[in-house]
Amino acid sequence: MISLERKTKETGISVNLNIKGKGNYKINVENQPFFQHMLEAFAKNAAFDIEITASGDLQHHIVEDCAIVLGQAFDKAIANKQNIARYGSFILAMGDALVLVSVDISGRPYFSVEYNYPNFKDCTIENFDLENIEEFMRAFANNAKITLQIKVLNGTNRHHIAEAIFKCLGRALRIAVSEDKVIEMPSTKGIL
Numbered sequence: 250m251i252s253l254e255r256k257t258k259e260t261g262i263s264v265n266l267n268i269k270g271k272g273n274y275k276i277n278v279e280n281q282p283f284f285q286h287m288l289e290a291f292a293k294n295a296a297f298d299i300e301i302t303a304s305g306d307l308q309h310h311i312v313e314d315c316a317i318v319l320g321q322a323f324d325k326a327i328a329n330k331q332n333i334a335r336y337g338s339f340i341l342a343m344g345d346a347l348v349l350v351s352v353d354i355s356g357r358p359y360f361s362v363e364y365n366y367p368n369f370k371d372c373t374i375e376n377f378d379l380e381n382i383e384e385f386m387r388a389f390a391n392n393a394k395i396t397l398q399i400k401v402l403n404g405t406n407r408h409h410i411a412e413a414i415f416k417c418l419g420r421a422l423r424i425a426v427s428e429d430k431v432i433e434m435p436s437t438k439g440i441l
């Protein structure tokens with residue numbers, strides 16, 4: 250279990266993360282029910298045990314800072330990268346939405362997202378600005394030090410697309426952190 254806290258003038262975030270979990274979560278993001286719903290979907294599908302308590306001034310700050318702390322906790326949790334699959338990809342359907350997420354626990358932060366209509370510019374759901382999802386994913390990739398590529402392949406309902414992204418990230422990470430009994434160090438460099 251990795252426990253991290255971050256307190257700034259803008260937000261207060263505390264995270265407990267166990268990547269060898271069962272998808273049990275206790276997540277409380279003050280005044281951000283949609284974002285909390287996304288984090289719960291992520292925890293369940295990653296089969297990570299996650300506790301998050303978050304509050305702050307602005308939605309954008311809360312989302313980004315949650316991603317920073319969760320990413321740092323993930324980086325700590327996989328500090329010893331031996332005998333992990335390293336790569337994980339998943340394509341997830343949620344009704345009309347079809348999303349692809351591919352991750353590499355590389356130690357080399359990289360993030361990209363591509364949308365096949367619609368994208369999240371100027372869109373809100375339940376007062377949640379969907380552009381913040383991109384900020385979450387970028388901050389998570391940077392702080393977890395992973396490569397994270399997302400493609401929204403299909404979809405019209407933005408709630409479905411957003412939720413499919415979080416679920417698909419969970420599934421892809423679950424594969425990437427799974428045990429590889431054959432390859433001890435999944436890099437020709439000998440280190441990750």
Ligand SMILES: [Mn+2]
Binds near residue numbers: 286408412
């Ligand atoms: Mn939902």
